[in-house]
Amino acid sequence: MILVEKAGLVPGTLLQRYKRFLADVRLEDGSVVTAHCTNTGTMKTCWEPGDQVLLEVAANPDRKLKFTWLAVERPGGWVGVETGMPNRVVAEAARRDALPGLAGLHGVRTEVKYGVENSRIDVLALDREDRQVFVEVKNTTLKADDWALFPDAVTERGTKHLRELQAMVRAGHRAAIVFFVHRADVDRFDAAREIDPAYAVELDRAAETGVEILPLAVRLVTSPGADGLWSLGWELQGLLPWVPRG
Numbered sequence: 001m002i003l004v005e006k007a008g009l010v011p012g013t014l015l016q017r018y019k020r021f022l023a024d025v026r027l028e029d030g031s032v033v034t035a036h037c038t039n040t041g042t043m044k045t046c047w048e049p050g051d052q053v054l055l056e057v058a059a060n061p062d063r064k065l066k067f068t069w070l071a072v073e074r075p076g077g078w079v080g081v082e083t084g085m086p087n088r089v090v091a092e093a094a095r096r097d098a099l100p101g102l103a104g105l106h107g108v109r110t111e112v113k114y115g116v117e118n119s120r121i122d123v124l125a126l127d128r129e130d131r132q133v134f135v136e137v138k139n140t141t142l143k144a145d146d147w148a149l150f151p152d153a154v155t156e157r158g159t160k161h162l163r164e165l166q167a168m169v170r171a172g173h174r175a176a177i178v179f180f181v182h183r184a185d186v187d188r189f190d191a192a193r194e195i196d197p198a199y200a201v202e203l204d205r206a207a208e209t210g211v212e213i214l215p216l217a218v219r220l221v222t223s224p225g226a227d228g229l230w231s232l233g234w235e236l237q238g239l240l241p242w243v244p245r246g
Contacts (some may be wrong), residue, residue: 002233003087003096003234003235004088004233005231005232006231006232006233007229009054009229009230010054010056010057011027011052011053011054011229012027012033012053012054014047014048014052016049021036021041022037022065022212023035025069033066034067035068035069038068039082039083040083043141044152045070045141045142046074046079046081046141047074047079047081050117053073054071055077056070058168059163074160074183075185076143076184076185077184077220078181078235079182086139086178087110087122089234089236090122090135090178090216091110091122091123094108094123098236100216100239101216105127106125107122107125108123110224117163117164119160119161122137123135123137129171131172132174133175134164134165134175134229135176135177136178137180138151138158140181140215141182141187143183144245147243148179149191149192149194149200150179152192153196155196156197158199159196159198159199161177162203162211163201163202163203165177165206166206166209166210169211169240175211175212176214177211177212177213177214178215178216179214181240183218183220184218184219184220184237187240187241188243189243190243190245193245206223214239215242217236217239217241218234218237219237220232220235221234221235
């Protein structure tokens with residue numbers, strides 16, 4: 001089931017990604033455009049020059065960068081690089097009661113302030129017993145062998161979120177962290193322990209505290225149209241096992 005779909009996407013060939021926010025893309029007519037890259041991380045294992053990409057045309061005609069980079073085709077399949085989509089897809093799945101690992105959600109809200117460290121929870125819902133369920137969503141694109149790993153760079157903010165989720169569990173609520181595995185060429189998950197040991201330790205602690213760890217397998221469904229434009233949809237495939245790497 002496709003939960004979210006975008007149409008009218010422009011295909012192109014990636015030339016380079018630079019200054020974190022920018023990517024140069026050659027379109028099929030030979031012109032070169034600079035697209036906005038919402039992913040400010042390292043994007044290791046996500047792209048190489050020459051990869052095919054899909055760009056979304058900006059709704060605002062006055063925006064400086066007319067395109068946003070959504071996805072890239074790697075040897076193992078498509079990888080989603082737009083960091084706003086995971087929150088949107090997870091929220092839609094929660095509204096439809098179709099979020100693996102968290103059945104029976106209702107009363108879904110997004111971007112709600114909570115905690116004592118000035119945080120916002122990505123999704124806040126109620127479960128079947130009307131307990132509050134705090135759901136943090138992490139875009140997960142780093143690949144090593146068959147593992148999806150998070151994070152791809154040191155993330156003090158991510159570690160803070162794990163502390164906040166644990167506090168919610170201690171207060172009697174439910175809390176979960178969804179690792180939105182935005183590529184289909186992996187079959188297991190772990191923390192990127194060599195990249196951010198502190199985050200890995202905190203994730204282990206969160207699991208022991210009762211935070212639900214949900215590595216969510218995602219499939220990107222692409223389709224070219226007769227007009228040369230493409231569509232892109234997001235499907236959820238279930239949960240990957242959390243398997244320590246190394």
